[in-house]
Amino acid sequence: MTVTVRFAPSPTGYIHIGNTRTALFNWLFALKNGGRFVLRFDDTDVERSKSEYAEAIATDLDWLGVKPDRVEHQSKRFAVYDAAVEKLKSAGLLYPCYETTEELERRRKLRLTRRLPPIYGREALKQTDAERTAFEAEGRKAHWRFLLPNFKDDPFSPVRTEVHWDDLVRGPQTVDLASMSDPVLVREDGTYLYTLPSVADDIDMGISHIIRGDDHVTNTGAQIALFQALGAEPPEFGHHNLLTTISGEGLSKRSGSLSVGSLREAGYEPMAVASLAVLIGSSENVIAAADMQVLAEHFDPAATSKSSAKFDPAELDTLNRALVHTLDFEAVRGRLAALGIEGESAEAFWIAVRGNLGRVSDASLWWKIVNEGVHSTPDLSEEDIAFVRQAFDFLPPEPWDRQTWKIWTDAVKEASGRKGKTLFMPLRLALTGLSSGPELADLLPLFGREGTLGRRP
Numbered sequence: 001m002t003v004t005v006r007f008a009p010s011p012t013g014y015i016h017i018g019n020t021r022t023a024l025f026n027w028l029f030a031l032k033n034g035g036r037f038v039l040r041f042d043d044t045d046v047e048r049s050k051s052e053y054a055e056a057i058a059t060d061l062d063w064l065g066v067k068p069d070r071v072e073h074q075s076k077r078f079a080v081y082d083a084a085v086e087k088l089k090s091a092g093l094l095y096p097c098y099e100t101t102e103e104l105e106r107r108r109k110l111r112l113t114r115r116l117p118p119i120y121g122r123e124a125l126k127q128t129d130a131e132r133t134a135f136e137a138e139g140r141k142a143h144w145r146f147l148l149p150n151f152k153d154d155p156f157s158p159v160r161t162e163v164h165w166d167d168l169v170r171g172p173q174t175v176d177l178a179s180m181s182d183p184v185l186v187r188e189d190g191t192y193l194y195t196l197p198s199v200a201d202d203i204d205m206g207i208s209h210i211i212r213g214d215d216h217v218t219n220t221g222a223q224i225a226l227f228q229a230l231g232a233e234p235p236e237f238g239h240h241n242l243l244t245t246i247s248g249e250g251l252s253k254r255s256g257s258l259s260v261g262s263l264r265e266a267g268y269e270p271m272a273v274a275s276l277a278v279l280i281g282s283s284e285n286v287i288a289a290a291d292m293q294v295l296a297e298h299f300d301p302a303a304t305s306k307s308s309a310k311f312d313p314a315e316l317d318t319l320n321r322a323l324v325h326t327l328d329f330e331a332v333r334g335r336l337a338a339l340g341i342e343g344e345s346a347e348a349f350w351i352a353v354r355g356n357l358g359r360v361s362d363a364s365l366w367w368k369i370v371n372e373g374v375h376s377t378p379d380l381s382e383e384d385i386a387f388v389r390q391a392f393d394f395l396p397p398e399p400w401d402r403q404t405w406k407i408w409t410d411a412v413k414e415a416s417g418r419k420g421k422t423l424f425m426p427l428r429l430a431l432t433g434l435s436s437g438p439e440l441a442d443l444l445p446l447f448g449r450e451g452t453l454g455r456r457p
C-alpha cells in the first residue's frame with residue numbers, strides 16, 4: 001500500500017505551532033514510509049477563507065521544510081462532493097430535515113427532561129412527502145443529515161454501535177455511535193460542513209493515514225461510518241495531543257498566537273521550531289535535529305503523550321542556540337549578507353562568533369564590534385585602565401593568527417604579574433566593551449593590529 005497523508009488546514013489565519021505539529025507528524029510519517037504528502041486547503045467556507053492565508057500557510061510550510069507532493073483547494077472540488085451526496089441519497093443514507101434551530105433546541109430540552117440522550121431523534125425520517133412539500137411551499141429549505149448505522153432494521157430503535165480503530169498514537173479507540181446525532185452534512189443554503197468534503201476527498205485522493213489533533217477523535221467515529229457508507233475502506237487514524245501556550249491557553253489561527261510567521265520573523269531556525277513542535281509532549285528527548293532525516297529518526301507517534309503539552313519559548317531558545325552553534329558558513333552566507341556581513345573576513349568571523357549566538361541575527365552586534373569598535377565605553381577602574389594601556393605596548397607585530405592572543409597575554413602576564421580573571425577581564429572589556437563573548441583568540445585576528453590599537457582606552 002502506498003502511504004499517502006494529508007494536512008488539511010482551513011485558510012482562515014496564520015498557522016501556529018500546534019498546526020505545525022500536525023503538518024510535521026504527517027510529513028515525517030510520509031518521510032519514514034516513503035509516502036506522499038498532500039496539502040489540502042479546507043476553504044469551502046468562502047466567508048472566512050482567504051487566498052492570502054493559503055499562500056502564507058504554503059510559505060510557512062516551505063520554510064519549515066515541508067514540500068507537498070500535491071496541493072489542492074476544496075473550493076475547486078465541488079463535483080466530488082456533489083457525487084458523494086448523490087451516492088448517499090440514492091442509498092437512503094442522507095435525509096432532508098426542516099427543523100429550525102429553535103425547534104431542535106426545544107426537543108433537546110424535552111429529551112433531557114425525559115432522561116433521554118440529547119441527540120437528534122430522527123423525527124424528519126417520519127415526515128411524509130406531503131409534509132416536506134408543505135415546508136418547501138412555506139419557503140423552508142432542507143438541511144441534510146447522514147443516517148448513522150446505529151440501528152439494526154429500525155432506525156428508531158438505536159442499538160449500541162461501537163466503532164473501533166487502532167489509533168497510531170492513542171492505541172485502541174472506541175466511539176459509540178448510539179450517543180451521537182446523525183451529523184448534518186449539507187446546510188440549508190446547500191453549503192457543506194467539514195465532514196463530507198473531508199471524507200470524499202480522503203477517498204478520492206487515496207489517503208491511507210489520517211494524522212491530526214485529538215480535537216477530532218469523536219468526529220472519527222462518524223467519519224469511519226461515512227467512509228463505509230460511500231463504499232470505501234476507512235484509512236488508518238492517528239490523533240496526537242494538542243499544544244497550548246506556556247500558561248495553558250489554547251491556540252487558534254484567528255488569534256495569531258505563536259504563529260509560524262512570527263517565529264520566523266523573530267529569527268528562529270526552522271529546524272529548531274520543527275524539532276520542538278514534534279518532540280514536546282512525547283517521551284522522546286527534545287533535541288535540536290539538524291534536518292528532517294534526523295528528526296524522522298526521533299519521531300515516534302506511539303511515544304506521544306495523551307495529555308496536552310505546553311510550548312515553552314525558553315526551550316525554543318535553547319534548541320535554537322544549539323543549532324546555530326553548528327551551522328556552517330554556507331548555511332548562513334545569504335542571511336549574513338542580508339545583515340551586511342560579507343567580504344573576505346565573513347567566514348572567519350562566522351566561525352569565531354557562532355558559538356556565542358542565540359540567533360543568527362545576533363551576529364550583527366559582533367560584526368559591529370569587530371569593524372567599528374567597542375560596544376560601549378568599558379567600565380574600567382583607573383588601575384585597570386593603566387594596566388590595559390601598558391598591555392597594549394606588548395602587542396606582537398603582524399601577521400596575526402589564533403596564537404597571537406596567547407603570545408600577547410603571556411607577555412602581559414609576565415610584565416604585570418596579573419593572571420586569571422584580573423588579567424583577562426580588563427582586556428576583554430577594553431577590546432569589546434562587553435564582559436562575555438566569543439573567544440578573544442578568534443576575535444583578535446579579525447580586529448587586526450591597527451583595529452586593536454584603536455581600542456586603547
Ligand SMILES: Nc1ncnc2c1ncn2[C@@H]1O[C@H](COP(=O)(O)OP(=O)(O)OP(=O)(O)O)[C@@H](O)[C@H]1O
Nearest residue numbers: 009010012018019022212213242243251252253254
Ligand atoms: N493547539 C493545537 N495543537 C496541535 N494541533 C492542533 C492544534 N490546533 C489545531 N490543530 C490541528 O491542526 C490541524 C488543522 O486544523 P485547523 O485548520 O482546524 O486549525 P485550528 O487552529 O484548529 O483552526 P481555527 O483556529 O482556524 O479554528 C488539525 O488537524 C488540528 O487537529
